[in-house]
Amino acid sequence: MFTWTKRILQIAVLFLFYYIGEAIQAYFSLVIPGSIIGMLLFFLLLTAQVIKIDWVEEGIDFIIKDMPIFFVPVTVGIIQYFDFFYGKGIIMIPSIILSTIFVIAIAGLLTQFTLKNGDNRNE
């Protein structure tokens, strides 16, 4: 029982940072999603050791393990847009695949180039 109370509290931390992020976004009218602001804030506090990783990791690892379940309802929403893929929307599929190939190739090549030609004193 104690394990579950702890996990729920640790997961509540995510909600807390999310709402703080949303509040910051709204207050400054930023274009970045509040969730990202909350994540960066949480990361900073972890790095600064203000929040110790072992205070939060168990519940968060639990929720990360099955993360895709949270995407199911919104993805099921595609049921409303079948018309899109029956029509010319179908060309979005090869376009996305092509764009994905570009990203892998260019990011990979430039990373490799930087690793080989840059300052490698850390290796």
Next chain:
Amino acid sequence: MNNWFISTLFLVITIFIFYGSKRLYQRFPNPFTLPIFMSTFSIVIFLLIFDIPYQTYMQGGKWIDLFLGPIVVSLAVPLYRQRMLIKKYVKAITVGILSGSTVGIVSGIAMAKGFGFQQEIIRTIAAKSVTTPVALGVTDTVGGNLSLAAVFVMIAGISGAMIGPGVVKLFRISHPVARGLGIGTASHAIGTAKALELGELEGAVSALSMTISAVVVSLLVPFFIYILV
């Protein structure tokens, strides 16, 4: 009473189908048996057979949607654990992720525009390379369609996982950091699962690239939408 019953029913069905799909994936791992793909597919078929409107399903689904924002915050934990790796390759990671994110956004917008799609679709494709919850947040900010965004993200993930290893071979990308970074930046968590099969370093770099690129993309998308659309 009906609302309460329907909510619980669809919530339970979703959880049940997801864990069933997960077991199926463990037995037959394949990009098309991925739990997100199989669960979505099964629920869509179920709703179509029983002629249930999406709005009715969402009376249960909306409880799961509540986690979409907070789950983004959880990405700080794996990122924190990889901080030494980030420090070690900071220069290559910066160059690779900035270029990859830009290419993903610009090529997506350019193709959607080139094929003459309306505003909403152009705004939806921009964030397709990043992990679903972030893509949804970004798409929401710039006025795209959330359900289509989730599907575009899934296509980028599945296709990257399937052809990523071939692409890195074709372009002679041999360094594990470069391989992981390319796949993680293009294909988020689905790609990362594949990158792990290439090697431990590939997997770790892919995981951190997926998170860092999500932050970078959330900053770049509003900018590119503003100048290109």
